[in-house]
Amino acid sequence: MxxxxxxxxxxxxxxxxxxxxxxxxxxxxxxxxxxxxxxxxxxxxxxxxxxxxxxxxxxxxxxxxxxxxxxxxxxxxxxxxxxxxxxxxxxxxxxxxxxxxxxxxxxxxxxxxxxxxxxxxxxxxxxxxxxxxxxxxxxxxxxxxxxxxxxxxxxxxxxxxxPTGAGQIVKAANQLLVGGIIELVSEALLLVEASGVDPDAAVRVLAGGLAGNRVLDLKAANMLARQFQPGFRIDLHHKDLGIVLAAARDAGLSLPVTAVVAQLFVAARAQGLGSLDHSGLLKVVEGLSSTR
Structure with a gap:
């Protein structure tokens, strides 16, 4: 062996x-x-x-x-x-x-x-x-x-x-996408909740169409229940988005949406949420509208 x-x-x-x-x-x-x-x-x-x-x-x-x-x-x-x-x-x-x-x-x-x-x-x-x-x-x-x-x-x-380092560049792209999708899923869930729509039914429909994604599949239920036991902590995703933005700067790229999402993760940590699962970004988004 x-x-x-x-x-x-x-x-x-x-x-x-x-x-x-x-x-x-x-x-x-x-x-x-x-x-x-x-x-x-x-x-x-x-x-x-x-x-x-x-x-x-x-x-x-x-x-x-x-x-x-x-x-x-x-x-x-x-x-x-x-x-x-x-x-x-x-x-x-x-x-x-x-x-x-x-x-x-x-x-x-x-x-x-x-x-x-x-x-x-x-x-x-x-x-x-x-x-x-x-x-x-x-x-x-x-x-x-x-x-x-x-x-x-x-x-x-x-x-x-x-070659060496390429794996980390692809991972940076992965974390860019995951962070952005968590942010958009948070906004979508808050919209259906605030509008009085059955959120479980809404998630089933969204997951079955073009809007379907792994965040909806794996995290939406816990996000709706406001349960954020860490599978991947906000602190770590914050770190990863720093890597993304540094790599973008080195490549001479502007990634405006990524920069906004990164700031929301900064806000999450400033609010003491760093130990929560990264889907806990929902708490920051709902706080912007004072929905809870």
Missing amino acids: TVVGFIGLGIMGRPMAVNLVKAGFDVIGYSRRPESAGDLVAAGGRAAGSIAEVAAAAEVVVLMVPDSPDVEQVVLGADGLLAHARAGQLLIDMSTVTPQTETAVAKAAAAKGVRTLDAPVSGGEKGAIDGTLSIMVGGAAEDFATARPVFEAVGKTIEHVG
């Missing part, structure tokens, strides 16, 4: 690591909170006490951590992965971070003989649990081919989209 190290056992990483075990990989996982490894161990995986232990054991190491500074610390830190790496190892960063972070990691890893892929995912907690994530991969084609069995254990739509 290929030994896969998995660093970051949070909302997304925990079920992904479990699915790797179910697919037959020998998985050794590490989290800053040791209790986060419970599900992995129960599924038949192993818990590591340090990043060094993961690096020593694994042929492939997967990262699923919150932000660019976390990736930099885990990979480039004084006691990080590259300090303990072996030539020939494959590092797959499935976090959502800046393309520049991936370029820096790839350069430092290459000096150690370590191969890298950036492979951010979309699909949220449900996709991670079900093993149906969409995975957008940047890096060398031969490394993508090597990693494909790992990707197939956690995802359904798997695409090699270009």
Whole structure:
């Protein structure tokens, strides 16, 4: 069995690591909170006490951590992965971070003989649990081919989209769309509620027509119930929209609707909503009309 190290056992990483075990990989996982490894161990995986232990054991190491500074610390830190790496190892960063972070990691890893892929995912907690994530991969084609069995254990739509950093650019486009759709779904739900229309019936009709989308399918019921238990937190989507706007600036693009949506996420955090699911953006939109 290929030994896969998995660093970051949070909302997304925990079920992904479990699915790797179910697919037959020998998985050794590490989290800053040791209790986060419970599900992995129960599924038949192993818990590591340090990043060094993961690096020593694994042929492939997967990262699923919150932000660019976390990736930099885990990979480039004084006691990080590259300090303990072996030539020939494959590092797959499935976090959502800046393309520049991936370029820096790839350069430092290459000096150690370590191969890298950036492979951010979309699909949220449900996709991670079900093993149906969409995975957008940047890096060398031969490394993508090597990693494909790992990707197939956690995802359904798997695409090699270009060189190092390309995966993060596609993920930025994904987050642009998801954030904008959440905003528009929020406006649509508020409109039907304020007009006295049966919102459940309205959602069924909308989901069956050209307006149908995954946000309606997966989140509308909880949005109508004002239940925002996090599958993907507002704080993280705020971070991702910052990546989008920086990438747009680097490309010389104006993305006006994205900029407005990004400001609504800023407002959500300012109102103390950062720990809610990103569908909690509904609370900010309804607050603009004082409907509740």
